[in-house]
Amino acid sequence: MLEKISLQTLQRLPVYLELLRQDAASDNISANRIAEELGLTEIQVRKDLAAVSDAGRPKKGFVVTDLIADLERALGYDNADDAVLVGAGRLGRALLSYAGFQRYGLNIVAGFDTNPRAWGQDEVSGKMIYAMDKLDDLCRRLSVHMGIITVPAPVAQCVCDELVGAGCRAIWNFAPTHIRAPGNILIKNENMASSLALISHHLRRNLEEEA
Amino acid sequence: MLEKISLQTLQRLPVYLELLRQDAASDNISANRIAEELGLTEIQVRKDLAAVSDAGRPKKGFVVTDLIADLERALGYDNADDAVLVGAGRLGRALLSYAGFQRYGLNIVAGFDTNPRAWGQDEVSGKMIYAMDKLDDLCRRLSVHMGIITVPAPVAQCVCDELVGAGCRAIWNFAPTHIRAPGNILIKNENMASSLALISHHLRRNLEEEA
Numbered sequence: 001m002l003e004k005i006s007l008q009t010l011q012r013l014p015v016y017l018e019l020l021r022q023d024a025a026s027d028n029i030s031a032n033r034i035a036e037e038l039g040l041t042e043i044q045v046r047k048d049l050a051a052v053s054d055a056g057r058p059k060k061g062f063v064v065t066d067l068i069a070d071l072e073r074a075l076g077y078d079n080a081d082d083a084v085l086v087g088a089g090r091l092g093r094a095l096l097s098y099a100g101f102q103r104y105g106l107n108i109v110a111g112f113d114t115n116p117r118a119w120g121q122d123e124v125s126g127k128m129i130y131a132m133d134k135l136d137d138l139c140r141r142l143s144v145h146m147g148i149i150t151v152p153a154p155v156a157q158c159v160c161d162e163l164v165g166a167g168c169r170a171i172w173n174f175a176p177t178h179i180r181a182p183g184n185i186l187i188k189n190e191n192m193a194s195s196l197a198l199i200s201h202h203l204r205r206n207l208e209e210e211a
Numbered sequence: 212m213l214e215k216i217s218l219q220t221l222q223r224l225p226v227y228l229e230l231l232r233q234d235a236a237s238d239n240i241s242a243n244r245i246a247e248e249l250g251l252t253e254i255q256v257r258k259d260l261a262a263v264s265d266a267g268r269p270k271k272g273f274v275v276t277d278l279i280a281d282l283e284r285a286l287g288y289d290n291a292d293d294a295v296l297v298g299a300g301r302l303g304r305a306l307l308s309y310a311g312f313q314r315y316g317l318n319i320v321a322g323f324d325t326n327p328r329a330w331g332q333d334e335v336s337g338k339m340i341y342a343m344d345k346l347d348d349l350c351r352r353l354s355v356h357m358g359i360i361t362v363p364a365p366v367a368q369c370v371c372d373e374l375v376g377a378g379c380r381a382i383w384n385f386a387p388t389h390i391r392a393p394g395n396i397l398i399k400n401e402n403m404a405s406s407l408a409l410i411s412h413h414l415r416r417n418l419e420e421e422a
Contacts, residue, residue, distance in 0.1 A: 010412055014404035018364050018388045038389045076411040090335075094305025100387070104404045105411055124301075145414050153229050169417045170410045176311075177229045178249045186413040188406050193225035193315045195399050199381045200287040200316055201221055202397040203356055206380045 005074070009048045012040075014104065016049065017071040020064055030061035077105040082144045083172070086159045087151035088113040088122065088129045091174060095150060097125035109142060132162070139166035146170045153177035160187075216285070220259045223251075225315065227260065228282040231275055241272035288316035293355045294383070297370045298362035299324040299333065299340045302385060306361060308336035320353060343373070350377035357381045364388035371398075 019037055023029065031049065035042040049056065053070035055063045072078055080102070085092055088111045095101075096111050111122065111129040118129050130138065138144070147163030149156055149171060156175035163171060170186040173179055176193040230248055234240060242260065246253040260267065264281035266274045283289055291313070296303055299322045306312075307322050322333065322340040329340050341349065349355070358374030360367055360382060367386035374382060381397040384390055387404040 005412070007409060010408050011402075011405040014387060014402065014408055015389050018404070022365050022388075039391055075408050076415055081407075081411050081414055090305060090309050091311070094301060094309075097301050098305075099301070101403075101407075104387075104407045106407055145418070146410060154233050170413050172406065172410060176225060176315075177233075178226050180250055184417065186410060188410055190401070190403070190406060191222075191225065192312075192401070193229070194222035195383065195401060196292075196312075196315045196317055197221050197225055197286050198218060199357060199383060199397060199399055200292050201216070202381050203292055204287055206395065206397075207356070 005051050009051055012048055013052065013071055013075055016045075017068065017075065020068050020071070024064060024068065026064055028057075028061045029064055029067070031056070033061070075105060077103075080105045080107045081146050082142060083108050083146035083148055084110055084112060084135065084139060084144050084163070084168075085148040085150060086112045086132070086135070086163065087149060087175075088115075088118040089150060092148075092150035093122060093124060095148065095174075096122055096127050108148065109144060110138060135162060136166040139163075139168065144168065146172065149173045149175050149179070151175055216262050220262055223259055224263065224282055224286055227256075228279065228286065231279050231282070235275060235279070237275055239268075239272045240275055240278070242267070244272070286316060288314075291316045291318045292357050293353060294319050294357035294359055295321055295323060295346065295350060295355050295374070295379075296359040296361060297323045297343075297346070297374065298360060298386075299326075299329040300361065303359075303361035304333060304335060306359065306385075307333055307338050319359065320355060321349060346373060347377040350374075350379065355379065357383065359383045359385070360390070361385045 015038060031045045032042050035045045052074035053067050055066035055070055083106060085096055085108050092111060096108055110127055112132050112135050113129055114132055119131055122129055145168055147168040149159050151159050153175045156177050157179045160171055160179045160181055164181050164185055171181060172188050174190045176191055179187060181187055226249060242256045243253050246256045263285035264278050266277035266281055294317060296307055296319050303322060307319055321338055323343055323346050324340055325343055330342055331340060333340055356379055358379040360370050362370050364386045367388050368390050371382055371390045371392055375392050375396055382392060384398055384400045387402055390398060392398055
């Protein structure tokens with residue numbers, strides 16, 4: 001079933017799941033109600049959910065507990081992905097210690113940094129931060145296939161190459177720069193500078209219109 | 212000039228700027244070189260940059276310092292946006308103390324939280340965290356028009372409503388849920404759960420193919 005899900009549907013699934021988790025006291029929920037809550041069309045909701053679940057019943061709607069289980073399975077939350085994080089600065093440490101990731105099937109096993117002062121156990125997260133020369137061995141030993149990049153932009157490509165060399169097949173990049181990898185490696189950019197560009201542009205237009 | 216920029220172009224501008232800042236030692240850079248470095252087409256690069264700069268010279272390419280200044284102006288980095296942040300948990304505190312935002316024209320003036328234990332000066336960022344009942348007054352007094360939401364999903368909508376009520380016209384939402392606001396308010400979702408859904412899906416397909 002997995003390969004039939006579009007990328008657009010896939011990115012909406014966590015939003016459905018979050019709504020249902022908030023609403024877990026109800027036995028049933030209709031596609032119409034979900035659509036209203038999320039500002040989507042009912043057709044869109046039916047199509048998205050049909051791709052991952054057959055918990056829908058005519059006139060009754062979806063059985064909430066079944067739909068939650070189907071969404072969790074489709075999202076792989078029943079089988080967490082292990083990841084390593086490179087770059088134990090402020091953002092990196094924040095992600096290391098962010099408890100919310102466990103709810104989304106992500107387990108960051110360790111951090112890496114070039115700075116010897118960062119090495120050792122991180123106080124907040126309790127996770128170990130190692131020197132870069134330990135990266136390859138740890139990724140292979142624990143079969144880690146995902147790397148998170150939180151280093152400054154100028155060294156992000158070099159770190160990406162090391163992660164790919166260590167066997168990572170997916171890279172989550174928080175460095176505000178474009179990085180490249182072979183075609184079979186997924187790179188997901190989390191470019192907060194791009195988000196801020198949109199926000200700032202909106203604010204300036206909005207305030208100009210008022211002036 | 213501002214209103215002619217497409218949202219797609221706007222989101223690429225910080226990536227161009229980052230590349231140029233890395234390369235600030237050169238006097239000139241060609242559109243072709245930029246395209247190669249970023250994995251874009253030359254036509255795309257020319258079109259994007261023409262929307263914000265006339266620093267391009269035939270055969271010589273772009274004057275790097277001029278192009279940097281034009282990009283910074285187009286992105287509003289010369290005139291930082293003030294913002295408030297609601298939700299001083301781990302992610303919220305990390306964003307409060309993230310020095311990188313200053314480079315992107317964002318100045319978070321204060322944090323807010325319902326938990327009295329969070330109130331006072333944040334140790335890491337040095338910024339003040341206030342009770343929620345101070346939100347409206349502070350936003351109006353300092354003319355803050357941007358709110359950042361880092362609260363748990365179930366209370367995100369309520370916080371959004373308070374921010375809009377206090378005069379915010381743009382909301383940067385890190386809560387993994389859908390929130391709504393009137394049409395003139397921009398909501399930019401930073402849904403890390405959606406990113407993780409893509410990554411996890413890629414990894415499972417990749418590993419299945421190998422098995």
